[in-house]
Amino acid sequence: MISHHAALVYTMVLVSASDREMPDIELRQIGEIIRGLPVFADYDSSTLPQTTAACAELLDEPDGLDKAVAMIAAALPLKLHETAYALACDIAAADGRVPVEEMRMLEMIRHALDIDRLSAAAIERGARARFTKL
Template sequence: MVLISAADREMTDFEMKAIGDTVQGLPVFRDFDATTLPAIASDCVGMLQNEDGLDAVLDHLAADLPAKLRETAYALACEVAAANGSVSQEVMRLLEILRHHLNIDRLIAAAIERGVRARYAHL
């Protein structure tokens, strides 16, 4: 989630609220210590500032994330991307890279993206 938020080099209040709400509200984070979130976000941003930072973060994510949670991680990344009301080209490209890195099937990713789009639709 932090990776997507930092993709356009600006972590907005909407994105941070979406991340915080997600961590507090979803069962997958039941045993997660939410007080560590700022440090984790800072570490992620720090890693991204290195020359091969994106690859390092993606490799770390793919290595540490259980296969059964990869679709969940992709869905949460899409949620954060949608939090601002529009998704930039940079963020869309990063979602594509993330999808490939996590080996998310294209049709599954499309279904996830469509579900998020429906959740964030407004008049």
């Protein structure tokens, strides 16, 4: 079992790594989220490298992606499901493009966290609005 903090970090890492790239802008966004959101107020950010490394190791295992998503769902209390999905959407939107691999990962996370389609659409639209550039 992982902590709720680790589950939120895993969620962001899964989305960022889903297209086999982790652009600097997405990594910076993960850092900004961890520094700025109240849900991370009691998180020891010095553990971030170990948490991301553990997630990467898990993804290298057979069925690692399915295991990671299941661990996320098991670790998060219901009240953080929409938060996790919102963080995933923010990471996907951070670089201004959402490749099909990231869309598929968002779908997997949405289903694992039982986010209804209407709520998901609202969260996705909010992320799109926050990261829109002229």
